[in-house]
Amino acid sequence: MLLSGVLFVLFLDGCWLYCLADAALTPAAEFRGLSKMAWLCIIIATFIVGAIAWLIARRSWRTKSWAADNAAGIAGIAGIAGIAGIAGPADAADDAVARHPASRSKKAAPDDWIAPKGPDDDPEFLRLLDRRIHGTSADSGE
Numbered sequence: 001m002l003l004s005g006v007l008f009v010l011f012l013d014g015c016w017l018y019c020l021a022d023a024a025l026t027p028a029a030e031f032r033g034l035s036k037m038a039w040l041c042i043i044i045a046t047f048i049v050g051a052i053a054w055l056i057a058r059r060s061w062r063t064k065s066w067a068a069d070n071a072a073g074i075a076g077i078a079g080i081a082g083i084a085g086i087a088g089p090a091d092a093a094d095d096a097v098a099r100h101p102a103s104r105s106k107k108a109a110p111d112d113w114i115a116p117k118g119p120d121d122d123p124e125f126l127r128l129l130d131r132r133i134h135g136t137s138a139d140s141g142e
Helices: 001-025 036-046 048-077 088-101 099-103 123-134
Strands: none
Touching: 001 036, 001 048, 036 048
16 A cells, blocks of 8 residues: 555656656747746646646647647648648748758858868878878978
8 A cells, every 4th residue: 555655656746747847848939828937836836736737738739739730731731832821841841940050051152162072082182191101291290
C-alpha cells in the first residue's frame, strides 16, 4: 500500500514538473488569455490543479493552431494556395529555412567571389605542399 502511494505521488510530481517545464519553454507569443508569468504562478501555486488546467488550455491552443495549419496545407496541396492566397506547405518550409540562423550566411555573394575549395581540390595548395615535403621550396615555412 505504501509503495502504490509513493508511486502515485511520484507520478503527480512528474506531471507537475512536465507542465511547469512546458509552460516555461513555450514562447510568450503563443499564450492566449493569461500571460506566461501568470500561468507559471498558477502551476507553481496550485500544484496538480494548475498543471491539469495548463494541459487542458494548451491542448485546445495546439488543436486550434493545428487545424489552421492543416487547412492551409490541404489547400496548398490541392493547388488552391495560389488562388486563395493561403500559404501552402512549401511556403511554410521556405519561411522556416529563411528564419533559421544557418540560412543567414547564405546571402547573395558578389560576382567575383569564388567558393572555397577543399585543400585536396586546390592545385596551388598541392604544389606548395609537394615543394615543402620534398624540400624544393625557397620558403622555409617551418
